Amino acid sequence: MIDVGRVCVKIAGRDAGKKAVVVEKIDSNFVLIDGETRRRKCSINHLEPLNKTLDIKKGDAHAKVATAFKTLNIDVKTTKPKTKKTERPRRVRKSHSKEKPKKVAKPKVEKKEEKPKVKKVVKKVTKKTVKKVVKKTATKK
Amino acid sequence: MAGKSVNSKTKGKQTIRLPGGRSKVTVKQKRSSRVVCAVTGKPLQAVPQARSAKLQTISKSKRRPERPYGGVLSSKATRKLLITKAREEEQ
Incomplete structure (x- = not known):
């Protein structure tokens, strides 16, 4: 009696009284249902089968089940896909105390470009360096 | 002298024996x-x-x-x- 495509009414749980269709047979005791109820496993003892059937294949998605239910004039809710939560804008309370002076923004100071440091080469003063300098001055004269 | 709340007729009463030896009448809570x-x-x-x-x-x-x-x-x-x-x- 309870096969893929069979329309049932759920008897127990918070979905009791709602119509569902069998999507897949898991076990001799359990069945996967979908429709007005949540898409989940359900025991056969908590279902009351009806004479109606739907054109559904094993393991069909929720969207196909919803289109199949339209033939019975039953609207099945399709939930929206979950989106990322956006941060709520925070409310700023107005202070009833004395008005505080407004903060003045400091002027921006442009940073100077740092020149690359160059090591100064300091030549040691020796006899050779002195002789060279003396020769140079003598030639110039 | 007993309190005024003890005089109520709608609430149940209960006598309690205090450690000093004397007894006291108290009022029960309604359930x-x-x-x-x-x-x-x-x-x-x-x-x-x-x-x-x-x-x-x-x-x-x-x-x-x-x-x-x-x-x-x-x-x-x-x-x-x-x-x-x-x-x-x-x-």
């Missing part, structure tokens, strides 16, 4: 009765036994089960009712 199924008459589950003042502080989801006819009918009675409704719709 509510258990909620019962409208069809079978058996006490319902998941419904707290508390007076209205305390029940108002409890959230709505904790006062009754999340089920059609929750807090009114038992689970067995609801199943029978839903089965008869489904079979009547077919006919």
Whole structure:
């Protein structure tokens, strides 16, 4: 009696009284249902089968089940896909105390470009360096 | 001298023996009765036994089960009712 495509009414749980269709047979005791109820496993003892059937294949998605239910004039809710939560804008309370002076923004100071440091080469003063300098001055004269 | 609250006729009274040897009359708190199924008459589950003042502080989801006819009918009675409704719709 309870096969893929069979329309049932759920008897127990918070979905009791709602119509569902069998999507897949898991076990001799359990069945996967979908429709007005949540898409989940359900025991056969908590279902009351009806004479109606739907054109559904094993393991069909929720969207196909919803289109199949339209033939019975039953609207099945399709939930929206979950989106990322956006941060709520925070409310700023107005202070009833004395008005505080407004903060003045400091002027921006442009940073100077740092020149690359160059090591100064300091030549040691020796006899050779002195002789060279003396020769140079003598030639110039 | 006994307090004025002891003079009430609606509340139950109880005598207590104090450690000094003398006895004292105290007033009992009123207790509510258990909620019962409208069809079978058996006490319902998941419904707290508390007076209205305390029940108002409890959230709505904790006062009754999340089920059609929750807090009114038992689970067995609801199943029978839903089965008869489904079979009547077919006919």
